[in-house]
Amino acid sequence: MAKIFQVSARAAMAHVIEPVARRLIAWGVTPNQVTVAGTVGVLGGSIGLGAQGFLVAGALVVTFFALVDLVDGTMARLSGGSTRFGALLDSTMDRIADGAVVGTVIYILAQRHDQWGVVGGIICLVTGAVVSYVKARAEGLGLKANVGIAERAERLIIIGIGGLLSGFGLEWGLAAAVWFLAAVSVITIWQRMAYVYKQAEAADAADRARAAEAGS
Template sequence: MAKIFSVVGKAGTARLLDPLSRALLRMGVSPDAVTVVGTVGVLVGSVVFVAQGHFLAATIAITLCGLADVMDGSMARQRGTASRYGALLDSAMDRIADGAVFAGLIWWFAVTGDRPTLLAALICLVAGQVVSYVKARAEGLGMACHVGLVERAERLIIIGVGALLTSVGGLSWGLPASLWVLAAGSIFTIWQRMWHVYKLEQARTAGGESA
């Protein structure tokens, strides 16, 4: 459900942002610049809000900055200059932004002495990077890896829901629970992608032997 929501939501958001994307292009702003500015915004939000436990403000700030991740792609398509460098920059900035968010959470739970939730955040940080790496490495080896229960959009949605449950709903267990759900989902996604690539390789090997 989260995956469907993220895909539909991203497509709808891109259409809403098209006028702003066109305006930025007319002003001479490049898609790459929007990518970097969005990442810087997430970094600032992680330090100022996430690491200080201001989860409502953090959710709002990071969501707004996350719009840049939608807008830069829209701008590149409208300008007709989508490039491999732009795709690389976007992926690198995504990893930096994700790392900053979880680093902020780790800092907060370390300061407050919540070791179980600190552990969950650490697992999410490491597993989230591995999820992305496995896909990138598989595709670098020439194997499609378009599978995965929890990808970047789902990670942000799960964390955002947990943060809102804690900050707005007053449920202290909201964010810790979402982190443990995300940790489990991320580990499962790593296995899912590894298994997918393993099966592809087995099929390739079997095909080569039969030939």
């Protein structure tokens, strides 16, 4: 399924990210350390800068660490695969960072008395959690849900762009980014649910066929 960042763009980023990942591994840095550092960076950019009114600096920091989030996965792959705890840590830190970013945006919009922007922010908060939950629950059932127009990096970059626009005087940019993010998040949920539905139907049909054969 199509993504906001197409395969070609992701491949171009990989050419930058992979050498960085290799260098960090050579220095003895672990994927888990990068995961935690990335979360601290996002928290600093959103709460420490964005919520204090430094939108441009906050947006740049959040966008940078959204890309850093791609580094730990690359490091794990180059190191021979992620550990079970590493996967759990990554998901947990992602949820904390996402909540901080969207919560900060809601706070800023509330300060501006932008009620519709706040509504959009709440939708983003809920749909962002559901996007991640669908994938986690599907994987728990032995299915895949790694599809959708907007994955985590895309969602953070959308917010970052909105913050930059707002910081440069285009205040409508933040609310526009929030509503755009809400829309693509809803689409991503639908795409993942449809993708999982097809797999689940096929798996259930196979189970019924095996049960029928065993009973005959």
